[in-house]
Amino acid sequence: MEHLQxxxxxxxxxxxxxxxxxSFDVKQGEILCLLGPNGAGKSTTLDLICGKTQPTGGSIRxxxxxxxxxxxxxxxxxxxxxxxQVPSVYKELTVVENLSVARSRRPGIWHALTRLSLRxxxxxxxxxxxxxxxxxxxxxxxxxxxxxxxxxxxxxxLAQDSRLILMDEPTAGMTIQETQRxxxxxxxxxxSHTLIVVEHDMSFVRNVADRIIVMNRGTKLAEGSxxxxxxxxxxxxxxxxx
Amino acid sequence: MNSRFYYDLIALAVFCAVxxxxxxxxxxxxxxxxxxxxxxxxLAIVSMALALSWGTAGxxxxxxxxTFGMGAYAMAMHLKLKVSDGLPDFMGWNNVEKLxxxxxxxxxxxxxxLAGLLVPAAVGGLIAIFMFRxxxxxVFVAVxxxxxLVAFQLLVxxxxxxxxxxxxxxxxxxxxxxxxxxxxxxxxxxxxxAGCLTVALALGxxxxxxxxxxxxRAIREDADRTRFFGYNVATYQTVIFCVSAALxxxxxxxxxxxxxxxxxxxxxxxxxxxxxxxxxxxxxxSVLAAAVGAIIVNLLEGRLSDVFVEGWHMxxxxxxxxxxxFMPRGIYGVIVDVVRRLNEARRGGRQDSAEDALLPATIQxxxxx
Ligand SMILES: Nc1ncnc2c1ncn2[C@@H]1O[C@H](COP(=O)(O)OP(=O)(O)OP(=O)(O)O)[C@@H](O)[C@H]1O
Ligand SMILES: [Mg+2]
Numbered sequence: 001m002e003h004l005q006x007x008x009x010x011x012x013x014x015x016x017x018x019x020x021x022x023s024f025d026v027k028q029g030e031i032l033c034l035l036g037p038n039g040a041g042k043s044t045t046l047d048l049i050c051g052k053t054q055p056t057g058g059s060i061r062x063x064x065x066x067x068x069x070x071x072x073x074x075x076x077x078x079x080x081x082x083x084x085q086v087p088s089v090y091k092e093l094t095v096v097e098n099l100s101v102a103r104s105r106r107p108g109i110w111h112a113l114t115r116l117s118l119r120x121x122x123x124x125x126x127x128x129x130x131x132x133x134x135x136x137x138x139x140x141x142x143x144x145x146x147x148x149x150x151x152x153x154x155x156x157x158l159a160q161d162s163r164l165i166l167m168d169e170p171t172a173g174m175t176i177q178e179t180q181r182x183x184x185x186x187x188x189x190x191x192s193h194t195l196i197v198v199e200h201d202m203s204f205v206r207n208v209a210d211r212i213i214v215m216n217r218g219t220k221l222a223e224g225s226x227x228x229x230x231x232x233x234x235x236x237x238x239x240x241x242x
Numbered sequence: 243m244n245s246r247f248y249y250d251l252i253a254l255a256v257f258c259a260v261x262x263x264x265x266x267x268x269x270x271x272x273x274x275x276x277x278x279x280x281x282x283x284x285l286a287i288v289s290m291a292l293a294l295s296w297g298t299a300g301x302x303x304x305x306x307x308x309t310f311g312m313g314a315y316a317m318a319m320h321l322k323l324k325v326s327d328g329l330p331d332f333m334g335w336n337n338v339e340k341l342x343x344x345x346x347x348x349x350x351x352x353x354x355x356l357a358g359l360l361v362p363a364a365v366g367g368l369i370a371i372f373m374f375r376x377x378x379x380x381v382f383v384a385v386x387x388x389x390x391l392v393a394f395q396l397l398v399x400x401x402x403x404x405x406x407x408x409x410x411x412x413x414x415x416x417x418x419x420x421x422x423x424x425x426x427x428x429x430x431x432x433x434x435x436a437g438c439l440t441v442a443l444a445l446g447x448x449x450x451x452x453x454x455x456x457x458x459r460a461i462r463e464d465a466d467r468t469r470f471f472g473y474n475v476a477t478y479q480t481v482i483f484c485v486s487a488a489l490x491x492x493x494x495x496x497x498x499x500x501x502x503x504x505x506x507x508x509x510x511x512x513x514x515x516x517x518x519x520x521x522x523x524x525x526x527x528s529v530l531a532a533a534v535g536a537i538i539v540n541l542l543e544g545r546l547s548d549v550f551v552e553g554w555h556m557x558x559x560x561x562x563x564x565x566x567x568f569m570p571r572g573i574y575g576v577i578v579d580v581v582r583r584l585n586e587a588r589r590g591g592r593q594d595s596a597e598d599a600l601l602p603a604t605i606q607x608x609x610x611x
Binding site: 092 | 247449451452453454455456457459460463464466467468469470471472473474475477478481
């Protein structure tokens with residue numbers, strides 16, 4: 001069963017074709033890794049799926065529903081979650097407050113008006129434990145280190161619990177151990193969640209990817225298993241230059 | 243229950259004790275003095291209303307005086323009808339022969355009270371929908387609301403036959419509330435206004451600590467990020483704008499009662515900017531601080547404007563500039579900082595003391611162990 005179907009997607013930024021006729025599918029519960037050199041259009045592809053950027057052409061279907069004309073919050077409510085390349089957490093809120101905002105299964109105004117903001121929650125405690133931020137739960141997010149900020153945003157996506165999660169370079173700035181922990185967490189999500197992960201760290205990709213797509217200049221250069229990608233001539237050329 | 247909520251409730255209780263017990267005793271239950279203080283308390287409501295939209299949601303509404311004025315005029319229209327025999331006097335002078343249709347329902351007090359809340363809310367809501375659907379933010383919100391304020395005041399002044407024009411609505415009857423004729427120079431009237439402020443503050447504290455308030459703070463910091471969590475940002479912003487406008491209207495109604503007239507100066511730019519100053523001086527992040535800011539500045543104005551007759555506005559302006567430069571979070575920010583320093587020093591001293599009951603919320607420790 002296809003969770004996401006992207007067909008002939010296009011976007012132009014003042015003449016630059018950042019995404020140029022891209023098509024791919026992602027199956028339910030699969031982890032797809034998106035690779036490609038700098039400026040290949042990976043982040044832009046995620047932007048198009050979550051609604052940050054409007055496509056100039058093509059279609060994006062989630063569970064068969066066309067979403068490419070929907071506003072961001074509607075797509076989020078259809079189960080699309082996004083982690084950004086530059087970690088975006090709320091620096092002026094505490095760690096638990098960040099998670100409380102992210103826990104948005106009922107995003108309506110009435111629900112928000114009839115709840116106190118920080119009811120103790122087992123879910124949030126578990127997530128904090130999982131990402132190792134329990135001790136810092138009352139700290140302002142602005143006081144966290146870069147690595148902790150990455151963890152916080154990952155934790156926020158776990159709290160949001162979207163079915164389709166778009167992760168843009170989640171392990172940037174993490175230690176080797178932290179990267180391994182992230183891989184474990186992602187593997188435990190697969191099956192119940194569908195993930196698209198943009199990553200440069202090949203050992204991480206080897207650990208988590210069910211399938212890989214390599215992009216270059218806004219188009220799909222290659223697709224397949226890690227072994228297939230590593231022996232692909234086009235991919236070698238794209239990464240090494242001409 | 244989390245500690246920040248707990249401290250806000252304590253602060254609210256202390257504040258209520260001061261305005262209900264302390265102030266009347268200090269003024270030896272003198273009706274005249276208490277009337278002046280009731281004026282400050284009604285202005286505190288409009289200041290805390292601004293704190294909700296500006297402090298919590300980051301929407302600087304420079305048109306707060308317009309919604310305040312709507313409430314003030316709603317009340318004044320009711321009281322004017324009570325004193326007039328069919329047609330208010332100024333209408334006759336302006337060759338208006340029949341009571342205009344919009345005036346008719348203001349015969350009823352219930353309608354007036356509802357209109358004083360709902361008309362500002364509806365107008366605020368309309369402007370908000372138009373702005374926030376289009377994702378207008380930051381300084382443009384201030385510009386648009388200011389433009390609305392100016393246009394609205396002009397309209398009120400122009401429509402002399404309906405509004406009394408430049409003179410406003412004067413010569414009003416006293417309010418009769420369920421058989422009680424309100425004497426604005428009485429202690430009970432003071433308690434009425436203090437009660438209204440308490441209710442408004444309780445509502446404000448609740449909103450600040452609800453999930454709604456949390457989402458507004460998230461929107462203030464990063465509206466786009468918040469959309470990706472599925473929140474309809476425009477709806478959240480519109481609702482807080484409406485609530486804030488309704489509270490301003492409520493304050494306006496009380497203000498008319500205190501001063502016994504309504505004037506278009508209530509909808510003036512300088513009045514609207516004054517509200518911003520009170521809110522900033524007290525601290526816009528806290529509704530309670532914003533209310534205290536309004537009371538302090540007005541108290542000072544009452545005492546000092548006799549001394550510096552003409553210079554008062556300049557003094558106020560200078561104070562505002564100093565506040566923005568040296569204490570951008572207002573008095574509230576200063577207190578929060580001082581308490582945090584004290585606690586850090588104390589925690590350094592005796593780690594295992596059980597007597598850290600005065601820990602404020604901003605302290606970043608997890609006490610629920
Ligand atoms: N909003 C924008 N306006 C103009 N150009 C943009 C915009 N966003 C991206 N681009 C351009 O589109 C191209 C693709 O950018 P994108 O961020 O998707 O690359 P990427 O594959 O994520 O690269 P990286 O590995 O460096 O993150 C780049 O040339 C970039 O400069
Ligand atoms: Mg990128």
